[in-house]
Amino acid sequence: MHNGFINMPRKKTNRRSKKGFTQIMNHLFHPSSRNNHRPKLLHPEALFYFSLIVLAAFSLLRALRFFPGLEHTILGYASNITPEQVILQTNEKRVDQGLGGLTLNNELSEAALAKGQDMFTDQYWSHTAPDGTEPWFFIEEANYVYKVAGENLARDFMNTTDMVKAWMASPTHKANLMNPKFEEIGIAVIDGKLNGFETTLVVQMFGSPAAPTQLVGSKKEPETQLLTDATQAEVKGANLVDSDSKSILAGKMVSPVDFRDSVLLTPLQLTKAFFLAVIILVVMTLVYDTFIINNRKTDRLLGKNLGHLMVFGAVAFMLIFFKGGMVN
Amino acid sequence: MRREILKHKVAYGSLLIALLFFTISFFSVWPNRLMQRVLVVGLAVFYFVWGLTTHVKSKKLTQYVVMEYLAMSLLVGILLFLVTL
Numbered sequence: 001m002h003n004g005f006i007n008m009p010r011k012k013t014n015r016r017s018k019k020g021f022t023q024i025m026n027h028l029f030h031p032s033s034r035n036n037h038r039p040k041l042l043h044p045e046a047l048f049y050f051s052l053i054v055l056a057a058f059s060l061l062r063a064l065r066f067f068p069g070l071e072h073t074i075l076g077y078a079s080n081i082t083p084e085q086v087i088l089q090t091n092e093k094r095v096d097q098g099l100g101g102l103t104l105n106n107e108l109s110e111a112a113l114a115k116g117q118d119m120f121t122d123q124y125w126s127h128t129a130p131d132g133t134e135p136w137f138f139i140e141e142a143n144y145v146y147k148v149a150g151e152n153l154a155r156d157f158m159n160t161t162d163m164v165k166a167w168m169a170s171p172t173h174k175a176n177l178m179n180p181k182f183e184e185i186g187i188a189v190i191d192g193k194l195n196g197f198e199t200t201l202v203v204q205m206f207g208s209p210a211a212p213t214q215l216v217g218s219k220k221e222p223e224t225q226l227l228t229d230a231t232q233a234e235v236k237g238a239n240l241v242d243s244d245s246k247s248i249l250a251g252k253m254v255s256p257v258d259f260r261d262s263v264l265l266t267p268l269q270l271t272k273a274f275f276l277a278v279i280i281l282v283v284m285t286l287v288y289d290t291f292i293i294n295n296r297k298t299d300r301l302l303g304k305n306l307g308h309l310m311v312f313g314a315v316a317f318m319l320i321f322f323k324g325g326m327v328n
Numbered sequence: 329m330r331r332e333i334l335k336h337k338v339a340y341g342s343l344l345i346a347l348l349f350f351t352i353s354f355f356s357v358w359p360n361r362l363m364q365r366v367l368v369v370g371l372a373v374f375y376f377v378w379g380l381t382t383h384v385k386s387k388k389l390t391q392y393v394v395m396e397y398l399a400m401s402l403l404v405g406i407l408l409f410l411v412t413l
Contacts, residue, residue, distance in 0.1 A: 044392070047399030051406050058410045166359035268411075275407045282403075294329060303379055303396040306332060307343055311375050314347040315404050318354050322411055327359050 029285055031292050037300055041285045050278060057274055061267060079200035083109075083187035085160035086204065090177055090185065093168060099180055105207065107144035108186020112203035114138045115151070116190040119203075123195060125328060127151055139205060150176040150206040155199050157325035158266070163202060166327045173327055182206040197267070268324040279316050283309060339382040346374055354408075364412045372405030 031037045040046055091101035115138045118129060128134055135151040152173050157163035167173040176182070186205040194201070290305045333340055350371040357363035379397030383389040 042396075044395035044399040047396070047403055051399070051403045054403070054406055054410065169359060271411055275411060278403075278407070290329070303393055303400065304332075304336075304382065306329065306340065307375075307379065307382070308400055310340070310343055310347060311371075311400065311404055314351050314371075315407055318351055318408060319411060321355065323358060325359060326361065 029288060031289055037293075038302060039285050039289050041282070042289060047282075050282070054275065054278060058271065061271060064267075079156075079158055079189075079191075081157060081160045081163060081189050081200060081202060083189055086164070086187050086189070086202065087185060089160055089164045090204070093164065093177055097178055099178060100183075102182060102185035102206070105144065105184035105186050105209075107142040108139065108184055108205040108207050109188060110186070111135075111138040111142040111144060112186045112188035112205045113190065114141060115205070116188045116201045116203045119201060120190065120192040120194060125153070125155065125194060125326075127153065127328065135205070139207065144207055145210045146207040147210045148179075148181045148206075148208040150179060150182060152176050152204040152206075153328040154202040154204075155194070155326050155328075156268075157200070157202070162323055162325060163327075166323075166325055170327055176204075176206055179206065181208050183208045266324070268322075272319055272322065275319055276316060279312050279319070283312050283316075286312070336382065336386075339378070339385075343375075343378055346378070347371075350374070361412050365409055368405055368408040368412065371408070372401040375404060376401040 026032065027035050028041045029039045031039055035043070087102070087104060094101060115135060118133070118138070119125060122129055122131075124130055136149060139146060139149050152167055154163045154166065157166070164177075167177055184207050186207070188201075188203045190201045190203070192199065192201070286305050286309050290309075293300065293305075350367055354364055354367050357367065376397050379400070380389065380394065383393050
């Protein structure tokens with residue numbers, strides 16, 4: 001007993017599989033009577049499947065956070081933001097506007113670091129902590145006595161220039177950066193995991209120290225003004241604080257992570273690469289379909305290929321030049 | 329292709345202007361992610377409506393064409409929406 005399939009010569013099997021593969025490719029990409037003169041890949045149901053595949057791939061990428069070992073071998077965060085650059089670029093913007101530069105203050109940097117660590121510990125991304133703690137708490141904890149204070153937050157930026165540009169593009173953050181009342185600045189750049197995702201948080205604290213005459217015998221009356229995004233606070237008076245008791249860390253900025261792993265791809269880069277691959281596949285099929293149908297002079301009752309190409313061209317452009325990063 | 333463009337120059341012209349508007353707006357509202365998402369939804373809805381309108385005018389609107397524009401708009405919207413998350 002035997003069946004023909006077992007004894008079939010190897011070459012014939014290969015030929016059949018090659019033929020099957022060619023047929024599938026033709027069906028997917030080549031307009032013919034078999035696919036109603038439209039590549040199967042451009043049929044509405046295939047496009048719906050594309051949408052589902054894109055959603056599934058995106059969800060899978062997000063799910064990588066539940067597999068820390070795997071995530072670290074594929075993805076990572078490659079931010080090269082440094083506190084020095086943040087201060088330098090902030091002061092450059094201020095000087096451009098005819099304002100004075102800000103001086104680095106170690107107490108403000110300590111407050112910024114404490115705020116950043118608190119966000120990682122309690123897993124939030126906001127000026128006010130879930131328990132209601134406001135930024136001024138961290139400034140006061142660091143023994144910085146202020147008459148005016150402010151806070152800018154940023155996350156997921158790859159470099160300082162884009163981050164400062166984003167702050168400048170947001171009216172409330174720009175108001176902090178350009179506030180003539182501020183004299184000092186503190187910066188913390190902290191790497192960690194926020195809601196399961198590896199990220200770099202940047203906390204920028206601004207302040208203006210209370211004058212000694214204001215400090216003596218005066219009672220603290222905080223007058224906080226919470227803006228939508230960036231946050232500012234102002235106090236008319238402040239308690240006297242012995243300046244000698246403060247720790248002096250002259251010239252040192254707080255950045256707990258000095259060494260960062262070099263990574264192949266960030267989650268945003270991987271997402272963009274996959275999405276662009278989908279667009280390229282659809283666009284190439286549309287171009288090929290247009291070329292074949294134009295040569296055949298066939299008239300079809302279908303959507304306009306040129307319109308689809310224009311839209312996907314615009315989407316590809318937006319994807320390529322899309323910048324990550326968020327400010328708060 | 330050239331004949332197709334000349335035949336529907338108003339339709340393609342309006343699409344080009346709308347795409348330029350959405351692209352420029354998408355980058356000018358940065359870093360406001362919420363506004364970027366609103367623009368993405370706007371682009372997807374616009375393209376769907378544009379597709380139907382041009383086919384209604386040329387009296388070539390079928391259920392298949394509606395589904396094709398719906399699928400294309402959905403894919404475009406999903407690709408851009410997800411990247412802003």
